[in-house]
Amino acid sequence: MTTSSPEAGHRLALSPLPFVLLMVLVALNLRPALSSLAPLLARIQQETGLSAMAIGTLTTLPVLCLGLFAPLAPWLSRRLGAEMTLSLALAVLTTGLLLRGLATPTWLLAGTLLVGAAIGIAGTLLPALVKRELPAGADLVTGVYTMALCLGGALGAGLSIPLAGTLGGWPVSLASWSTLALLALLAWTLLMPRGPAVASSPSERGGTLALLRHPLAWQVMLYMGTQSSLAYIVFGWLPTLLVARGYAESEAGWLMGMSVMVQLVSALAAPWLARLGRDQRPALLIVLACTAGGLWLLLLGPSAWRWAGVVMLGLGQGGSFSLALTLIVLRSADSRLAGRLSGLAQGGGYSLAALGPLGVGVMLELKLDLAAITLVLLAIVALAAGLALLAGRDRRLETNAGGALVTRIAP
Incomplete structure (x- = not known):
């Protein structure tokens, strides 16, 4: 011990x-x-x-x-x-x-x-x-x-x-x-x-509401939401979209299953990649580019490249999720702030993410074609990339000597 x-x-x-x-x-x-x-x-x-x-x-x-x-x-x-x-x-x-x-x-x-x-x-x-x-x-x-x-x-x-x-x-x-x-x-x-729970500092002011006054907290939350939306869209609808593309149900299931397995690699590797620079923007953009490339190859690209699309999508989504959780610990100065930021980012993020699968269901009900649905998915990736450019900067939330929550450049 x-x-x-x-x-x-x-x-x-x-x-x-x-x-x-x-x-x-x-x-x-x-x-x-x-x-x-x-x-x-x-x-x-x-x-x-x-x-x-x-x-x-x-x-x-x-x-x-x-x-x-x-x-x-x-x-x-x-x-x-x-x-x-x-x-x-x-x-x-x-x-x-x-x-x-x-x-x-x-x-x-x-x-x-x-x-x-x-x-x-x-x-x-x-x-x-x-x-x-x-x-x-x-x-x-x-x-x-x-x-x-x-x-x-x-x-x-x-x-x-x-x-x-x-x-x-x-x-x-x-x-x-x-x-x-x-x-x-x-x-x-x-x-x-x-042991006893960690008590909050008597001089610390505000809680989750104080976080909402800081753009950095919003950026982390919205990045979590957009990448999670893509993850639940893929999990819930990718086999259906692949069948609409012309693949057999069994092959569509294998394609999604292999994509999930590939996520294991990037989930572990992404935080190491993020350590290569002062901030996490390059790593975030790399994994989001993989996600976009994988979606395009699977839904619109040549069928001969479908397994390359599986690998790219798995690497992108595993890395995106891993980095979303990594941002929570890197953007907070201590465990108390990490807990509060985690509650905000995952609470707001997953609530937003629930809209993704619902939106794809509506698009299918309206009989939009695969090209239109793919365009919407790529637009979500682009939005996530914009948020990554903000959330990935070397900033962090911390409590100053007066007990106020501030955003500073990370040491």
């Missing part, structure tokens, strides 16, 4: 490796609950009789919950401590996953609501915990747990159907992910850093 930074007072901290392993285990649980549902939707609708609107609610509700519940994380952390708040989130996640296995429409919706709320809170806590425990390497550790997030998403999407066949149906397949969540809960409860 080692003594933590002065910011945490007398709190006992884990040594770096066990802490990173705990973060990876927790992060592995924050995507399967979302990605395991989509492949089973046809079976769920057939067996439960849910309407198309109810099925749409099942896919939209978790993303909305990510945004709605993320701002609660800093509030709960101040009252319960970040450690206990994360334990609570993992307990709610385990409960929600079990409830979805009850297979009735009411419990399916209730479980999905709990799952989205738990992931919104837990995902918001991770940047602040990493900033507190490993401040010098917070950006690189962020890349590690982002890779775990992507791996969890890939496992959820890839194993959902096989688990349903092996375990006897979609309800057990959905509920089986509670085993991994319970394992993370037990490991975190037994091994988490222990």
